Amino acid sequence: MEILSWILTIATIVAIYSIMGLALNVHFGYTNLPNFGIAGFFAVGAYASAILTAPHRFREMEIFAGFPGGVAGRIEAPFIVGLLAAIVLAGVVGLIIGIPLLRLREDYLAVASIGIAQTIYYVAVNELWLTTGSAGIRLIPMPTGNRYLYFLLVLLLLAIAYWVVNRFYSTPIGRVWRGVREDEVITASLGKSIFRSRMSAWIAGCSIMGAAGCLWAHYSMAIQPGEFVPTTTFLVWIFVIVGGLRNNKGILLGAILIMGFFEQGTRFLPAIGAPYIMPAIRLIIIGVLLVVFVRFRPQGVLPERHKKIEAHIR
Amino acid sequence: MNILEIRDLDSGYGKALILQDLSIDVKEGGFTAIIGPNGAGKTTLLRTIFSLCDLYKGTISFRGKDITRIKAENLSDIGLNYVPQEESIFPSLTVFENLRMGSVKEKSREKISSRLERVYNRFPVLEKRHGQSAGTLSGGERQMLAVGCALMTDPDLLLLDEPTAGLAPTLVEGLFQDIAKLNTEGRSLLLVEQNAKMALQYAHEAYILEGGRIKQHDDAANLLKSEEIIKHYLSV
Amino acid sequence: MNRGRKTRPRHSSQDGVYFAMEDLLSYGLLTFATLALPSLGLCLAIKVTKYFNLAYGDIVTAGAFLALLMNLSFKINIGIALLISIALTALLGVFLHKVVFKALMEAKVGPLTLLVVSLGVGLVIRNVVLIGWGPQPYQFNTPLTRAKHLGPFFFTPNQIVMILICILVAIGIFLMLRYTQLGRLMRATSDNPSLSLIRGISIEKVYTYTWIIACGLAAIGGVFMGMLGTIKPGMGEEALVTLFACLIVGGIENPYGAVVGALITAFAMEATAIWISPPYKVVSAYLLMFFILLIKPSGIFGREKIQWKYFLGFLRSRQ
Numbered sequence: 130m131e132i133l134s135w136i137l138t139i140a141t142i143v144a145i146y147s148i149m150g151l152a153l154n155v156h157f158g159y160t161n162l163p164n165f166g167i168a169g170f171f172a173v174g175a176y177a178s179a180i181l182t183a184p185h186r187f188r189e190m191e192i193f194a195g196f197p198g199g200v201a202g203r204i205e206a207p208f209i210v211g212l213l214a215a216i217v218l219a220g221v222v223g224l225i226i227g228i229p230l231l232r233l234r235e236d237y238l239a240v241a242s243i244g245i246a247q248t249i250y251y252v253a254v255n256e257l258w259l260t261t262g263s264a265g266i267r268l269i270p271m272p273t274g275n276r277y278l279y280f281l282l283v284l285l286l287l288a289i290a291y292w293v294v295n296r297f298y299s300t301p302i303g304r305v306w307r308g309v310r311e312d313e314v315i316t317a318s319l320g321k322s323i324f325r326s327r328m329s330a331w332i333a334g335c336s337i338m339g340a341a342g343c344l345w346a347h348y349s350m351a352i353q354p355g356e357f358v359p360t361t362t363f364l365v366w367i368f369v370i371v372g373g374l375r376n377n378k379g380i381l382l383g384a385i386l387i388m389g390f391f392e393q394g395t396r397f398l399p400a401i402g403a404p405y406i407m408p409a410i411r412l413i414i415i416g417v418l419l420v421v422f423v424r425f426r427p428q429g430v431l432p433e434r435h436k437k438i439e440a441h442i443r
Numbered sequence: 444m445n446i447l448e449i450r451d452l453d454s455g456y457g458k459a460l461i462l463q464d465l466s467i468d469v470k471e472g473g474f475t476a477i478i479g480p481n482g483a484g485k486t487t488l489l490r491t492i493f494s495l496c497d498l499y500k501g502t503i504s505f506r507g508k509d510i511t512r513i514k515a516e517n518l519s520d521i522g523l524n525y526v527p528q529e530e531s532i533f534p535s536l537t538v539f540e541n542l543r544m545g546s547v548k549e550k551s552r553e554k555i556s557s558r559l560e561r562v563y564n565r566f567p568v569l570e571k572r573h574g575q576s577a578g579t580l581s582g583g584e585r586q587m588l589a590v591g592c593a594l595m596t597d598p599d600l601l602l603l604d605e606p607t608a609g610l611a612p613t614l615v616e617g618l619f620q621d622i623a624k625l626n627t628e629g630r631s632l633l634l635v636e637q638n639a640k641m642a643l644q645y646a647h648e649a650y651i652l653e654g655g656r657i658k659q660h661d662d663a664a665n666l667l668k669s670e671e672i673i674k675h676y677l678s679v
Numbered sequence: 680m681n682r683g684r685k686t687r688p689r690h691s692s693q694d695g696v697y698f699a700m701e702d703l704l705s706y707g708l709l710t711f712a713t714l715a716l717p718s719l720g721l722c723l724a725i726k727v728t729k730y731f732n733l734a735y736g737d738i739v740t741a742g743a744f745l746a747l748l749m750n751l752s753f754k755i756n757i758g759i760a761l762l763i764s765i766a767l768t769a770l771l772g773v774f775l776h777k778v779v780f781k782a783l784m785e786a787k788v789g790p791l792t793l794l795v796v797s798l799g800v801g802l803v804i805r806n807v808v809l810i811g812w813g814p815q816p817y818q819f820n821t822p823l824t825r826a827k828h829l830g831p832f833f834f835t836p837n838q839i840v841m842i843l844i845c846i847l848v849a850i851g852i853f854l855m856l857r858y859t860q861l862g863r864l865m866r867a868t869s870d871n872p873s874l875s876l877i878r879g880i881s882i883e884k885v886y887t888y889t890w891i892i893a894c895g896l897a898a899i900g901g902v903f904m905g906m907l908g909t910i911k912p913g914m915g916e917e918a919l920v921t922l923f924a925c926l927i928v929g930g931i932e933n934p935y936g937a938v939v940g941a942l943i944t945a946f947a948m949e950a951t952a953i954w955i956s957p958p959y960k961v962v963s964a965y966l967l968m969f970f971i972l973l974i975k976p977s978g979i980f981g982r983e984k985i986q987w988k989y990f991l992g993f994l995r996s997r998q
Contacts, residue, residue, distance in 0.1 A: 244965035409806035419799035515876040
């Protein structure tokens with residue numbers, strides 16, 4: 130029974146992270162927008178849903194403990210409202226941030242998006258009325274009430290995300306995205322606005338990350354700003370690169386390999402020394418793995434299906 | 444006696460094979476031109492000689508010694524130098540610093556200053572501009588500086604990649620005369636040029652490169668008379 | 680970059696504005712002293728090697744912890760510990776370049792690939808430091824000194840020495856770039872690496888020297904950050920984006936811009952801490968960076984004009 134519960138934990142976390150990996154594929158794989166602020170959009174989705182769906186009881190407990198009651202727990206909306214709010218809000222934040230960011234060269238975009246995620250992190254730590262600060266929001270309801278059913282819900286949303294992202298690949302807008310990736314000048318000369326097509330890919334990816342954040346909040350039932358640090362972003366990047374950049378099946382595989390075995394699978398091994406030692410060793414292994422993969426197999430375990438843009442961009 | 448011998452050369456970038464089965468000779472003290480249309484692989488040829496491209500097959504020997512395994516940064520030591528077509532100077536360095544970069548490995552200060560003096564004598568305008576940043580030079584001055592930098596190692600064989608590209612027509616003639624003068628002083632030259640007429644007038648012999656292969660090889664004077672060449676390269 | 684603000688209470692007087700200005704000048708200069716040299720080092724690294732090395736923040740951390748090792752474990756005076764740390768950190772930088780980045784650069788991978796790899800390298804350094812020292816913050820063992828008023832400033836003697844070192848080292852680097860052969864080689868390699876090879880410059884050597892200088896500067900920055908605040912494994916990671924803010928404000932490949940950008944960023948951060956909210960001082964550096972990227976991506980010294988239209992015209996523009 131314990132083993133089954135452990136597998137369920139791993140599978141749920143892998144599925145949620147896979148959704149983020151798919152979103153990163155829309156950003157980086159399809160459109161060449163290196164988003165290093167994944168944790169930020171993840172946080173926006175998680176907090177949006179948590180604040181809306183936290184029960185009144187949470188606010189009462191906060192006030193009882195002597196804190197000023199914040200926004201969280203005022204509304205107690207159902208899960209579906211939280212999910213939609215997470216998707217919309219992450220998309221809106223993506224839109225606002227995208228205006229300055231999407232004009233930048235890719236490496237500037239990478240650094241600036243780290244700054245965005247850090248800004249969101251500082252807001253989550255310091256705006257107590259909104260996020261209850263570093264104590265975090267607790268008592269977030271799990272919508273199905275049962276971890277097995279919740280896993281099926283996550284799996285369903287992963288399937289939807291997978292289908293949507295796969296559809297993007299072959300729809301006209303997806304072709305324009307890849308056109309922008311391969312050659313901006315040619316795509317622009319065909320009358321496609323580079324900024325707008327980048328923006329549509331950017332918002333689509335951000336919204337999917339927001340949905341993943343919502344699923345995370347309702348799975349762990351308590352969120353803290355400390356979960357949305359750059360390391361979260363890097364983990365997503367690393368399994369996307371290891372699994373196979375630009376290949377959605379590869380991303381699932383990478384999520385299982387990296388998140389499953391290294392991140393979650395070792396969590397139950399006996400701890401050596403202080404409690405911070407094992408996670409640190411895990412991250413060192415993941416860092417080395419990243420360097421080795423980029424050096425010797427840059428296309429990942431499963432490479433992209435078509436290397437070049439189709440001749441016809443409609 | 445050939446100073447440079449290229450035999451059965453295949454080269455390109457990564458997986459893209461650009462030059463195939465190329466054999467080219469440059470005589471000691473000779474002036475060889477390579478002409479051909481855009482995209483024929485002329486620049487690739489010079490970059491291959493200078494170890495900046497991937498070489499798949501064939502040999503390149505300089506004075507009978509194989510140089511295919513020598514790194515680009517060491518080729519100027521053995522008497523070879525290269526004036527690339529674009530970005531042939533360092534724009535944020537001054538003219539003097541650019542020339543100083545030309546003989547970066549030379550230890551003897553006397554040699555450096557005597558070579559510097561010779562470059563300044565050859566191109567007096569560079570001496571006038573020696574403290575100016577090279578990015579502010581005009582196109583003609585840039586080319587003089589690029590050639591001047593290459594001369595700072597006192598090379599026996601100079602590879603020139605379209606030195607007159609983008610220059611005003613009035614300057615082209617003058618630069619060709621400067622180049623021809625380098626040859627009469629005893630330096631061997633391998634010139635890549637799109638301006639076939641000029642190149643054939645000054646060079647001794649020429650190769651015609653098309654689609655990565657040698658199409659024709661003859662004395663420049665004969666090529667200048669050949670009807671096919673006139674039709675393809677010399678008519679406007 | 681948690682400044683130990685215990686030297687005196689803030690806004691203690693009725694004449695609050697005067698004291699706030701004094702605070703701004705003093706803390707601004709101190710923050711500048713911690714940011715200027717690492718941002719100059721990062722600028723040189725980017726200028727010569729043409730990719731963003733995100734492990735640089737963790738190299739700053741490594742510099743601070745190497746000095747801490749000398750200072751606390753071997754009881755060496757902080758000044759000498761700083762010198763040893765500079766040498767060891769430079770060695771670390773060269774090691775990383777030779778083992779990880781050199782092969783990738785020779786394989787001609789893009790700047791973004793190198794950026795991703797540098798993230799992995801940073802992750803490794805950070806966690807090695809974490810295993811070695813644990814998550815708790817440390818402080819250097821420095822002789823206690825009293826802060827004194829110096830005109831409008833309020834500094835301890837240590838802090839004055841830090842600011843002087845920072846300014847002198849920065850001037851030294853500028854002179855090196857302008858007048859020495861190594862400076863010329865670095866500028867030439869930055870302009871055009873393949874032409875540098877043709878000219879006979881061993882660009883691999885230039886990269887090595889650049890990393891020595893960049894990591895030496897990172898070590899000084901790390902030690903200064905530790906002198907003013909605490910030393911913990913995440914300090915460099917936190918500082919990294921601030922360093923990029925300094926670079927982007929001044930123009931990413933402009934060494935003078937890096938130092939001026941550090942000055943502007945430092946004062947913007949301390950002004951935020953005094954008048955808005957201390958926790959948001961880092962955010963103010965990021966916002967400054969976004970603002971500059973929005974209106975003038977080449978930095979305040981860049982040649983292009985300010986592009987106000989980005990503010991308003993983005994929805995109408997087709998490109």
